[in-house]
Amino acid sequence: MQRIGVFVCWCGSNIAGTVDVKKVAETLGHEPGVVFSTDYQYMCSQSGQDLVKDSIRTYNLTGVVICSCSPRMHENTFRKAAASVGLNPYMVEIANIREQVSWIHKDMETATEKAIILGRAAIAKVHLNAPLIAGETPVTKRALVIGGGIAGIQTALDIAEAGFEVDIVEKSPTIGGKMAQIDKTFPTLDCAACILTPKMVEASQQENINIYAFSEVDEVKGFVGNFTVKIRRKARYVKEELCTGCGLCTEKCPQKKVPDEFNLGLSNRRAIYIPFAQAVPKVATIDPNYCTMLKTGKCGVCSKVCGVKAIDYTQKDEIVERKYGAIVVATGFEPIKVDKFEEFAYAQSPDVVTSLEYERLMNAAGPTGGTLLRPSDKTHPHTIVFVQCVGSRCDEKSEKGKPYCSKVCCMYTAKHAMLTREKYPDTEVYVFYIDVRTPGKNFDEFYRRAVEHYGVHYVKGMVGKVTPENGKLKVQASDLLDNRQLHIDADMVVLAAAIEPDKSARPLATMLTASMDTNDFFTEAHPKLRPVESPTAGVFLSGMCQGPKDIPETVSQASACAAKVIGLLVKDKLVGNPCVAHSDEMMCNGCSQCQNVCPYGAITYTEKEFRMPDRTTAVRRVAQVNPAVCQGCGACTVTCPSGAMDLFGFSNNQIMAEVDAICK
Amino acid sequence: MENNNLREQILFTANADPKKCMKCGKCSGACPNYDEMEYHPHQFVSMVQNGDIEPLLKSESLYLCLTCMVCVERCPRNVQPARFIEAVRLAKIRQQGENRLTPQQIPAKIEEDTPQQLLVSAFRKYTK
Numbered sequence: 001m002q003r004i005g006v007f008v009c010w011c012g013s014n015i016a017g018t019v020d021v022k023k024v025a026e027t028l029g030h031e032p033g034v035v036f037s038t039d040y041q042y043m044c045s046q047s048g049q050d051l052v053k054d055s056i057r058t059y060n061l062t063g064v065v066i067c068s069c070s071p072r073m074h075e076n077t078f079r080k081a082a083a084s085v086g087l088n089p090y091m092v093e094i095a096n097i098r099e100q101v102s103w104i105h106k107d108m109e110t111a112t113e114k115a116i117i118l119g120r121a122a123i124a125k126v127h128l129n130a131p132l133i134a135g136e137t138p139v140t141k142r143a144l145v146i147g148g149g150i151a152g153i154q155t156a157l158d159i160a161e162a163g164f165e166v167d168i169v170e171k172s173p174t175i176g177g178k179m180a181q182i183d184k185t186f187p188t189l190d191c192a193a194c195i196l197t198p199k200m201v202e203a204s205q206q207e208n209i210n211i212y213a214f215s216e217v218d219e220v221k222g223f224v225g226n227f228t229v230k231i232r233r234k235a236r237y238v239k240e241e242l243c244t245g246c247g248l249c250t251e252k253c254p255q256k257k258v259p260d261e262f263n264l265g266l267s268n269r270r271a272i273y274i275p276f277a278q279a280v281p282k283v284a285t286i287d288p289n290y291c292t293m294l295k296t297g298k299c300g301v302c303s304k305v306c307g308v309k310a311i312d313y314t315q316k317d318e319i320v321e322r323k324y325g326a327i328v329v330a331t332g333f334e335p336i337k338v339d340k341f342e343e344f345a346y347a348q349s350p351d352v353v354t355s356l357e358y359e360r361l362m363n364a365a366g367p368t369g370g371t372l373l374r375p376s377d378k379t380h381p382h383t384i385v386f387v388q389c390v391g392s393r394c395d396e397k398s399e400k401g402k403p404y405c406s407k408v409c410c411m412y413t414a415k416h417a418m419l420t421r422e423k424y425p426d427t428e429v430y431v432f433y434i435d436v437r438t439p440g441k442n443f444d445e446f447y448r449r450a451v452e453h454y455g456v457h458y459v460k461g462m463v464g465k466v467t468p469e470n471g472k473l474k475v476q477a478s479d480l481l482d483n484r485q486l487h488i489d490a491d492m493v494v495l496a497a498a499i500e501p502d503k504s505a506r507p508l509a510t511m512l513t514a515s516m517d518t519n520d521f522f523t524e525a526h527p528k529l530r531p532v533e534s535p536t537a538g539v540f541l542s543g544m545c546q547g548p549k550d551i552p553e554t555v556s557q558a559s560a561c562a563a564k565v566i567g568l569l570v571k572d573k574l575v576g577n578p579c580v581a582h583s584d585e586m587m588c589n590g591c592s593q594c595q596n597v598c599p600y601g602a603i604t605y606t607e608k609e610f611r612m613p614d615r616t617t618a619v620r621r622v623a624q625v626n627p628a629v630c631q632g633c634g635a636c637t638v639t640c641p642s643g644a645m646d647l648f649g650f651s652n653n654q655i656m657a658e659v660d661a662i663c664k
Numbered sequence: 665m666e667n668n669n670l671r672e673q674i675l676f677t678a679n680a681d682p683k684k685c686m687k688c689g690k691c692s693g694a695c696p697n698y699d700e701m702e703y704h705p706h707q708f709v710s711m712v713q714n715g716d717i718e719p720l721l722k723s724e725s726l727y728l729c730l731t732c733m734v735c736v737e738r739c740p741r742n743v744q745p746a747r748f749i750e751a752v753r754l755a756k757i758r759q760q761g762e763n764r765l766t767p768q769q770i771p772a773k774i775e776e777d778t779p780q781q782l783l784v785s786a787f788r789k790y791t792k
Contacts, residue, residue: 343694343738393686395742434688464694464738478693480706485698 002063002127005036005055006119009043009068011098016041018102020112024067028119033127035059044074049081056085063091063126067119069098088131090578090649095122117662124661128654132578137628139225140325141569144169146217146508147330149177150196150551151543151558153203155328158562160208164569167322168203169231170213171504174279176200177332181262181356183363185551186415187446193278193365200280213281216504218319220327220511223600223629224538225574227324235315237286237294238272242310245282249302249311250274258290260367264357266375267367272302276365284310326538326565327512329522330558331505333544335497336391340400344387344495349468350375352493355409358416372424374492377471381491384420385475386413386431387463391498393434402498402519407548409496410437414450416494421454430457430488432477440550459486466493505545513599514539522546532561537631540564579649580630581637583623586610587644590621594636594645602629603636670755671715678751680744682713691735691745701725705735705745712748717755726753727764731789757792764790 008025010016021039029037036059040048043066055061064087066078071094079089097115105111143159145152148170156166168175180200182192203209212231219230253270260269262276271290274282286294286302293299293313303311335356339347346352351374353361364370374381388409394401410433417429436458438444450456461478468474475488501520509516514534515523522541525533532541542561543554568574583594585608595603605621612618623644625636636645637652646652675682691705698704703711703725711720720726726749735745757764765786774783 389688389740393688394740395684397742398740401740432693434686460689462688462690462693464690464692464734476693478689478691478698478704478706480687480689480692483704485692485695485704 002033002129003035003059003061004031004033004063004065004123004126005052005059005061006031006034006038006065006067006123007043007048007052007055008037008039008097008115008119009048009066010039010041011069011102012041015068015098015102015115018105018108018111019097019115020108023112024097024115024119027116028065028067028123031120031123033063034123036061043068044077049077052078052081053085056082056087061087063093063129065093065095065119065122065126067095067097067115067122070094070096070100088133090132091126091129093122093126093129095119120664121658121661124657125654128651128657129649132648134578135576135627136573137223137225137576138573139569139571140227140323141165142167142322142324143326143328143565143569144217144227144229144322144324145328145330145542147177147332147502147543147545148172148175148203148211148213149330149332149543150179150199151332151545151554152177152328152330153199154555154558155330155540155542155562155565156209157199157203157206158559159565159569160206162562162566162570163208164566165208165210167210167212167231167324169215169217170211171216172275173214173236173273173283173285174275174281175203175211175213176276176278176280178334178356179551180276180278181264181359181363183359183366184415184419186411187440187442189415189419197278197280200278204280211281212320213283214285215320217508217511221601222323223626225325225568225571226628227327227538229322229324229327231320231322233318233320235288235317236283237288237291237311237313237315238284239310239312239315240281240283242308243283244308244310245274245279245284246307247274247284248305248307249284252301252305254299254301255290255292258287263360263367264354266357266360286311286313326540326568328540328542328561328565329505329508329512329514329534329545330542331502331508331545333499333548334502336402336500338390338495338497341390341495343465344390344463344493345466345468345473346495349466349473349493351381351468351473351491352466352495354495354497355412355416356497358494359412362416362419372420379491380424380427382426383428383488383490384430384492384494385463385473385477385488385490386417386429386494386496388413388431388433388496389462389498390495392496394498402500404498404519404548405437406496406499407437408499408550411440411443411446411550413494413496414438414447414456417456418446418450418454421450421456428457430459430490432459432461432463434460434462440552461486463493466490499544499548501545512536512539513601532557532564538568576628577630577632578627579632579647580627581625581632581634581645581647582627583625583640584644584646585620585622587642588620588622588640589642589644590623591641592623593639593641594623597635597639598630599633599635600629600631602626602631668715670717671712674712674717674748674751674755677754678712678744678747680747682709682743682748684741685709685713685743686741688740690738690740691743694734694738696732696734697728697730701728705729705749708748708752709743709745712752717752720752721756725749726756727790729753753789757790763792766791 255271259265360366391401463477
């Protein structure tokens, strides 16, 4: 028989206002096994905790029931208090009489009755509790950062600065991500490349950072502190360690008509290419879809001109297996495809461009060398119409757009409009907006400057139709404040396309068993209090993969993420959760259902020899749980048809005892 | 309130929710008959939502909407403005003596190339 102490908390008037706490303590004091029962104003306070501790000593308690707030709030507090006086922390149970009683009931009599019932259930459970001891696992002191954009680079740099090894896996041939394509950054208008490329160089030179560019994550196994990851190093057909990035091959390659993805197809590159001048690593890559040598075996020009013999047409994808303690997701975003919005004629006219394309057209290193020329006839545009919210803020059921605000479009459109007016004052610039959203330091001032100082025409309304006609774009739009329909003959139309998570995010989330929302953004462990961690232990979130954000926010989040990773890697050992599943091998029938439902991959099956009652031996297939991977969710215990799976701390017997106590 | 009843009736007929509107004005940006109309698609949505229906009932705009459905097609929020215009029009012509079109008016309106289908749909649209 346990010796149980019951402690009823008032929580000031939070509980005591609706629940007769004296009566609860008095009634529960008569339950079997209860040797001490009391109430107190604030059980979680220092003196409240001392009361619990003193009572454990005085009455030799073997179990404790705290009737208070949700266990999510203070279970840990009371477990620690119990442990400090030598009682196993898993002998403490919480009866939630605040969130489940006082906060949701008005009538004191019924609320008190319910509090007593919940207290009884907790007492019934404690009778069946057994001391549990948490296991420990070592931590591999290396982090993996998936994605080499500004988010991934910043996180990697911060982790490396703290003295831990970091690997960056980037799927494209260079790190830098979307920021490398951007011309200037709002609201300061400093050049994106000027602030990004030094960080890229720093990442490549930092001795703790190892960059796997042109690589992808193929498989993730293991658990927090002990991940094993297979990285596919895609064939570049160029030996990375030999290539000096001189670029001679990219000048001599005869295949000149390959759409350049760095310029979003606005210019061409060769079949062997270096994405841009400041690429890191600065190594050439052969595009097998266009390389004549790889397709027909007849060319080999790059191999002939290469002074260091770096070209290797026989190169194959290579799999590298590495161990990590923590994984950071920094997979970023892409703009949505806008050709589905046929009213904007994106597919019909080259002069209708997305904002990222416009960014390249404004960029000194872009296809036009920074001179704004419209793509169709390379002339200066004199009237430009910007359309905001293309695909953002759509109906939830929309097939074309996204239900969320993409957050960055208002500001980059103001930037584009401002820069255009500054460089080409003879250009009329119209911005059609639904709302102008500028919450950020110096953001609204920036937008007002575009309107007041640069004379950008901001029109409250939306473009309904764009028709290419005689080299012009006929724009039909509403002007809601003047209550009229506008017809503008524009030379260019720029669409502020909604952003969406990178396509690689969804399969990666499956590999990591990390949760996502319906828009494929990674879900954080807590939207306010744990914003850079995934609910999956050991997986951290950095940048746009978690939700739309601008560069300053991305960098802040990236550093916050690094701090969390460092906090994990600095530990030598991790204390596990002892409330994990275990199987009764004699009862297991080998059906595999638990393995199928386990979201963490914690269950494996093994063939085991058993001594049978008739003294023969038989080999049976039985389930085994890896306690370090198991998160104690209990899915296997309810699935198991033979009752072989059970959860420490939440056993089937304990839960039935609670139900019985409630139904008594 | 009588107006409230009318509003409820129109909302019921329209079977659409004006609260979904984010007031972007794309419906009116897309409308091909905007300049002919006194009240425009986005105003129908907003005025029905606000119960400001009397001016709509009196307006010729009810019959100038072509029911081309471009506002429905382009609306990012699936508000379906044409349904509100249709519902207000029905509220009007369903009142006694408010038929917009009578058979006697037809001969004067017929031209050589008027398709028969147009007459059928005109009767559907402008009569009880």
